[in-house]
Structures are given as C-alpha cells and as structure tokens.
Amino acid sequence: MRMRVPLLLGFLTGMFVLVQFFIPHKRMAEALQMLINWGMIVGTFALVLGLGSLLRTHLDKIRRRRPAYVYSFITLLSFVVMLVLGLFWGIGAKTPFNWLFNWVQVPLDSTVFSLLAFFMASAAYRSFRARSVEATILLIAAVIVIIGRVPISGEYTHGHWPQFTEWLMIYPAVGAKRGIIFGVALGVIATSLRIILGIERSHLGGD
Amino acid sequence: MWERLLHIDRRFIYLLVFAVVTVPLVAGWKSPPGYTNPWTQSLYDYIDALPEGSPVLVAFDFDPSVKPELQPMAVAITRHVMRKDLRLIAMTFMPAGVLLSQSVLDQVAQEEGKEYGVDYVNLGWRPGIQAVLLGMGENLKRVYVSDVKGNPTSTLPVLRGVHDYRQIKLIVDITGTGLTGAWIAFAHQRFHAPVGAGVTSVVAMDLYPYLRTQQLVGLINGIAGAAEYEKLLDEPDQAMLAMPGVTAVHLLMVLLVLIGNIAYFASRRRRAAPQHEPPEPPTGEEV
Numbered sequence: 001m002r003m004r005v006p007l008l009l010g011f012l013t014g015m016f017v018l019v020q021f022f023i024p025h026k027r028m029a030e031a032l033q034m035l036i037n038w039g040m041i042v043g044t045f046a047l048v049l050g051l052g053s054l055l056r057t058h059l060d061k062i063r064r065r066r067p068a069y070v071y072s073f074i075t076l077l078s079f080v081v082m083l084v085l086g087l088f089w090g091i092g093a094k095t096p097f098n099w100l101f102n103w104v105q106v107p108l109d110s111t112v113f114s115l116l117a118f119f120m121a122s123a124a125y126r127s128f129r130a131r132s133v134e135a136t137i138l139l140i141a142a143v144i145v146i147i148g149r150v151p152i153s154g155e156y157t158h159g160h161w162p163q164f165t166e167w168l169m170i171y172p173a174v175g176a177k178r179g180i181i182f183g184v185a186l187g188v189i190a191t192s193l194r195i196i197l198g199i200e201r202s203h204l205g206g207d
Numbered sequence: 208m209w210e211r212l213l214h215i216d217r218r219f220i221y222l223l224v225f226a227v228v229t230v231p232l233v234a235g236w237k238s239p240p241g242y243t244n245p246w247t248q249s250l251y252d253y254i255d256a257l258p259e260g261s262p263v264l265v266a267f268d269f270d271p272s273v274k275p276e277l278q279p280m281a282v283a284i285t286r287h288v289m290r291k292d293l294r295l296i297a298m299t300f301m302p303a304g305v306l307l308s309q310s311v312l313d314q315v316a317q318e319e320g321k322e323y324g325v326d327y328v329n330l331g332w333r334p335g336i337q338a339v340l341l342g343m344g345e346n347l348k349r350v351y352v353s354d355v356k357g358n359p360t361s362t363l364p365v366l367r368g369v370h371d372y373r374q375i376k377l378i379v380d381i382t383g384t385g386l387t388g389a390w391i392a393f394a395h396q397r398f399h400a401p402v403g404a405g406v407t408s409v410v411a412m413d414l415y416p417y418l419r420t421q422q423l424v425g426l427i428n429g430i431a432g433a434a435e436y437e438k439l440l441d442e443p444d445q446a447m448l449a450m451p452g453v454t455a456v457h458l459l460m461v462l463l464v465l466i467g468n469i470a471y472f473a474s475r476r477r478r479a480a481p482q483h484e485p486p487e488p489p490t491g492e493e494v
Contacts, residue, residue, distance in 0.1 A: 036342040043335030109271035125463040150454040151240040162242040
C-alpha cells in the first residue's frame with residue numbers, strides 16, 4: 001500500500017499533465033491551475049523541510065564536536081540573527097537585515113565566486129597543454145574566443161576577429177551543444193515515462 | 208630555466224591576476240567595447256521598438272555570488288525599459304534576488320523619476336519554478352496575489368490589463384543559472400511569450416542554440432555584453448568600468464597559456480636530447 005498509492009498518484013498526475021497539453025479546454029486549464037497551486041504549496045513545505053534538515057545537520061555536528069564544528073556554529077548563528085532581524089524589523093530598505101545582506105552576504109558571496117578567476121589562471125598555466133591534436137585545436141579556439149571577447153578586439157586585432165569568434169560560437173560550438181541537448185532531452189523523456197509508468201521507483205526510496 | 212618556469216609558485220600567478228584586475232579598477236579607467244555583439248543589439252532593438260506603456264517582465268534570477276557580473280546588465284536593462292516608458296514587472300526565482308532586484312529598481316527609478324506601483328512593480332519570490340511559470344500563463348495575479356510591499360496586485364495601476372503572458376510584450380531573464388531554459392520551455396514554447404536573456408559568460412554557451420531558432424530574441428553575454436548594452440544606451444557605467452580589468456585578465460590568461468606551453472615543450476625537448484656522458488665501465492657480469 002505504501003508503494004502503490006504514491007505510484008498511482010504519480011501515474012495519474014503525470015498522465016493528466018501530459019494529456020491536458022493536447023486538450024485546450026477551460027476545464028482542463030482550471031484543473032491544471034489547481035495542480036499548480038498544489039505544486040507551489042508542496043514547494044513551500046520542501047523549503048521548510050530544507051531548513052529543518054540544515055538545522056539538524058549542524059546541531060548534530062556541534063553536539064558531536066565533529067571537525068570544524070565551529071563553522072556549523074557560525075552557520076546557525078547567522079541563520080538565527082538573519083531570521084530574528086527579518087521577522088522583527090522587516091527586509092525593506094534601511095533595515096538591519098538589508099544592511100547585513102548588502103555589507104556581509106553580498107561581499108562574501110562575490111568574493112568566494114571571484115576566487116575562481118585565480119584558480120582558473122593557475123590551472124590554465126599548469127594544465128592547458130597542446131599535448132595532442134584535439135588539445136591543440138581546443139587551445140587555439142580558446143585563445144581566439146578569449147581575445148575576441150575583450151574590448152580591444154577589432155581595434156588592435158584583425159577587423160574580422162570578433163566576427164570569427166562569433167562564428168566559432170554559433171556554428172561549431174552550437175552544433176556540438178545541440179547534440180548534447182537532444183541527448184539530454186531524450187534521457188529526460190525516457191526517465192519521465194519510467195517514473196509515470198512506475199518502472200523507475202528510486203524517488204520513492206526503493207531500488 | 209624552463210623547468211623552473213614550469214614549477215613557478217602559484218601565489219605568483221595569483222598576485223599577477225590580483226594586480227591586473229585591481230589597478231584598472233582603482234584607476235577608474237572605463238573602456239567602451241570596440242564591437243557590439245549582434246545578439247546584444249537584437250535585444251536592445253527589440254526593447255527599443257516596443258510601444259510606450261507595454262508591460263515588460265524582468266526576472267532578476269541571480270544571487271549575490273554573481274552580482275558583480277549581472278547587476279550592471281540588470282541596471283542597463285531596467286534603465287532602458289524605464290527610459291522608454293514601458294511598464295516594468297520585476298520578479299525572481301532566487302530568494303536573495305528580492306533585495307538585489309529592489310536595489311536596482313530603486314536606484315534606476317530615482318534616476319528616471321518613476322513611481323512604484325504605477326510605472327514598475329516588484330512581485331518578489333515564489334517557490335516552485337515550474338508551477339509559477341505555468342501559473343503565470345493562466346493567471347498572473349492568482350500566482351502573485353500581492354507584491355513585495357504587500358499591496359494587492361489587483362489594485363496596482365502598473366498591472367492593469369495584465370492577466371497572463373499574452374499581455375506581456377517581452378520577458379528578460381537575468382541569470383547565472385539554467386533558468387532561462389525553463390523560461391523558454393514554459394513561457395515561450397507553451398504560451399508564445401517573447402523571451403530575451405542576460406547571463407553570465409559561463410551560461411551563455413548553453414543558450415546559443417536558442418538564438419538561431421529565434422526562441423530567444425536576444426542575449427547579453429556576461430560583463431562584456433553589459434558594456435555593449437551601456438554603449439548602446441550611451442550611458443557608461445559599472446560594466447565599462449569593469450572592462451579594462453576584464454581585458455587585462457583575459458590577456459594575462461592567454462599569455463600564461465602561451466608561456467606554459469613554450470616552457471613545457473622546451474623542457475620536454477631538453478629531456479629527450481641525447482646525454483653526452485661517458486659509458487659505465489663493464490662489470491664483467493654480462494659475460
């Protein structure tokens with residue numbers, strides 16, 4: 001029963017969403033709207049579950065004094081501070097929440113992301129080698145695109161350099177990308193059908 | 208020498224990157240792009256051709272991690288929409304995007320003298336991406352009953368006559384994620400809403416297949432695309448300020464790759480060359 005009811009629900013919901021796409025009737029649109037509302041409610045509960053999971057994981061780390069548990073303490077402290085500030089003073093302009101967001105979260109997040117540039121430069125120097133024909137083609141294409149994407153391109157390089165960069169992006173790169181997209185789309189269709197028909201059951205906790 | 212060059216301390220490379228990015232920023236150099244990408248131009252032209260009062264939905268689907276790359280284009284798009292007297296409807300699928308979008312809207316609205324609720328609105332964040340995208344195709348005001356300030360959407364003048372995607376003349380998704388694909392799949396393919404995008408350079412390649420098929424009306428590609436948009440608007444701002452640093456670090460990357468390869472091949476040739484050392488004396492064991 002624990003297996004059959006979720007499978008039946010998945011089958012009915014999946015089939016309805018699939019079929020309604022081909023029946024442009026008012027009743028179908030209304031039923032879809034109702035399903036969408038349910039989806040949003042379920043999404044909100046998923047968020048609450050996520051927060052619960054975050055709290056449980058970090059509380060457990062602190063309780064067991066796991067390595068680097070001090071970061072779990074900082075995470076929980078930040079969570080509580082932002083929650084309290086948001087609940088009592090709101091999140092509008094000139095609120096403590098907004099101040100912390102703009103002057104702590106934004107710089108921290110941007111800094112972590114910007115570190116990528118340093119690692120990329122170091123990795124490119126150490127690993128980007130013309131060891132084979134394929135690697136050489138990749139290297140030449142990369143250099144052309146890198147130079148083609150900066151403002152000096154076209155002014156200090158050959159006039160057609162930016163257009164050639166664009167050609168590389170639109171034809172060879174898109175050709176390969178389209179192949180990947182088709183492959184992924186076919187995989188998604190196959191997996192969706194397996195879920196709707198109850199063949200794929202891993203999302204229910206089974207094998 | 209080549210071996211030493213190959214095993215250079217990585218901190219030296221970090222220092223170089225830091226220097227070439229920081230110096231132009233501190234000096235305040237601005238660099239207009241020498242070339243305008245056709246996809247940036249097509250998005251600009253599309254917005255420019257919209258009649259006054261047309262509703263344009265801008266999705267601020269980014270969080271603080273990509274703010275330096277995406278906020279300049281968000282400002283440029285918002286500025287263009289407001290300057291053309293179009294109605295701007297803002298929303299986001301990222302919880303942290305609510306405050307980022309509000310700061311962009313407040314800044315540009317003040318510059319352009321626009322009034323909240325009349326010329327623009329911020330609908331904020333709702334959970335459930337697919338549900339919201341499909342829901343807006345049926346009834347936008349049922350998905351967004353109120354805006355971020357708690358005003359009922361049914362009473363806002365900016366949303367008068369806007370029921371679903373059919374009244375929205377353009378959707379612009381500004382993101383560093385794959386959300387534009389969802390906008391194309393649901394808003395464009397299902398409800399035929401025109402979609403444009405402004406994305407980080409990393410994401411841009413994923414969207415190129417949708418340009419040739421006209422599923423995207425235009426694309427702003429990274430900070431370089433944002434600088435191109437600022438040039439089209441004739442409003443040099445943050446993106447143009449970032450461009451000299453971006454240019455310098457791009458050229459440094461090319462230089463590092465070239466030096467790395469030269470050092471690699473030179474050291475390999477040296478290792479492969481025959482060594483002129485005297486032969487070992489015979490031990491007698493081989494006999």
